[in-house]
Amino acid sequence: MRELAAALDRDDFGAAALFLAEDCEYHVRGEVTRGRAAILASYRASSEWGRAHLDGVVYESEVEAPRGAEVGVRFSDHLTAGDRRFTHRCRQVFTVSDQGLVIRIEHHDLPGEPEALKAFFDSCGIARD
Numbered sequence: 001m002r003e004l005a006a007a008l009d010r011d012d013f014g015a016a017a018l019f020l021a022e023d024c025e026y027h028v029r030g031e032v033t034r035g036r037a038a039i040l041a042s043y044r045a046s047s048e049w050g051r052a053h054l055d056g057v058v059y060e061s062e063v064e065a066p067r068g069a070e071v072g073v074r075f076s077d078h079l080t081a082g083d084r085r086f087t088h089r090c091r092q093v094f095t096v097s098d099q100g101l102v103i104r105i106e107h108h109d110l111p112g113e114p115e116a117l118k119a120f121f122d123s124c125g126i127a128r129d
Contacts, residue, residue: 005061056080081124
C-alpha cells in the first residue's frame with residue numbers, strides 16, 4: 001500500500017487507480033463514495049481545492065504495518081497561506097482484497113483536527129465549501 005499512498009501524495013491519480021478495485025468504497029464522515037473513478041475524483045477535487053486556495057500544499061503519508069486485510073495510513077497535509085503554516089493530519093484504513101486491491105477506505109478524523117483546520121482557514125480568511 002506504500003505505492004498507493006505515495007501516488008496520492010504526488011497527485012498521481014493514474015498510478016493510484018492501479019491499486020483500487022473498480023467497486024471500492026470510500027467512507028468519510030457518514031458519506032459513502034462508490035467506485036474507483038468517483039473515489040479518485042474525490043481525492044483530486046480536494047487536492048485541486050487546496051492548490052487553488054493556498055500558497056503551498058505538500059502531502060506526506062506514513063503506512064502502518066498491515067493487520068490482516070487492513071492497512072492504516074497516516075496522512076499529513078502541510079499547508080501554507082502567506083506566512084501561516086499548518087499541518088493537518090488524518091488516518092485512513094485501507095481494506096485489501098486477496099487480489100491485492102483496495103476494496104474499502106475508511107477515513108478517520110483525528111481528535112481536534114477538523115476544528116484546528118477550520119481555525120487555520122478562518123485565520124487566513126479562506127472559506128471552505
